[in-house]
Amino acid sequence: xxxxxxxxxxxxxxxxxxxxxxxxxxxxxxxxxxxxxxxxxxxxxxxxxxxxxxxxxxxxxxxxxxxxxxxxxxxxxxxxxxxxxxxxxxxxxxxxxxxxxxxxxxxxxxxxxx
Amino acid sequence: xxxxxxxxxxxxxxxxxxxxxxxxxxxxxxxxxxxxxxxxxxxxxxxxxxxxxxxxxxxxxxxxxxxxxxxxxxxxxxxxxxxxxxxxxxxxxxxxxxxxxxxxxxxxxxxxx
Numbered sequence: 001x002x003x004x005x006x007x008x009x010x011x012x013x014x015x016x017x018x019x020x021x022x023x024x025x026x027x028x029x030x031x032x033x034x035x036x037x038x039x040x041x042x043x044x045x046x047x048x049x050x051x052x053x054x055x056x057x058x059x060x061x062x063x064x065x066x067x068x069x070x071x072x073x074x075x076x077x078x079x080x081x082x083x084x085x086x087x088x089x090x091x092x093x094x095x096x097x098x099x100x101x102x103x104x105x106x107x108x109x110x111x112x113x114x
Numbered sequence: 115x116x117x118x119x120x121x122x123x124x125x126x127x128x129x130x131x132x133x134x135x136x137x138x139x140x141x142x143x144x145x146x147x148x149x150x151x152x153x154x155x156x157x158x159x160x161x162x163x164x165x166x167x168x169x170x171x172x173x174x175x176x177x178x179x180x181x182x183x184x185x186x187x188x189x190x191x192x193x194x195x196x197x198x199x200x201x202x203x204x205x206x207x208x209x210x211x212x213x214x215x216x217x218x219x220x221x222x223x224x225x226x227x
Contacts, residue, residue: 036218043120043207043220044158090157101148102209104157 004105012111019078023091034092120219137208143188144210152205
């Protein structure tokens, strides 16, 4: 069984400040990890994913995440927040890249303070 | 690439009626499609997995007779909410994938009065 925990349902940062959204996972097999962004009344857009290889993954819009097996974490970061980053962010885990049946975290709403 | 559409984007219906939601992969052939439901301010919950030409696999607690899924072609899957009730009001999102391509649809908001 897999699970995802996102610490902090709401995160607020000032424009230009560091964004850190936390994600911890539980998986009995090597995980495939994803971050998605959801804007109001829209579907999900893939930000980045970790499958194998390099543990630091770079995604779109300046976001990146680091897979830390020892900490079972996959935190999402962005050095400088932009107003357009305000959205809901979901971390997800899959046990199979080919299947990609995803288990989602409960989401973190990111607010950017002007 | 990997674009998925859903139709309709919004639907309001009366209690007891059935509603069909379409999910289409526009630029690739999707061997597998997933249907998720998202309640307000909650995460996405997987409802079912469908493979083209075969019966859908439903997650525990999801009524297969209430949520009918058809995946008749490699580019189209449909979710029919039968005899809809107010508690079925939700945001329904599909995901389509094949090897190398995966994407989510924009979602369909269902409101049952």
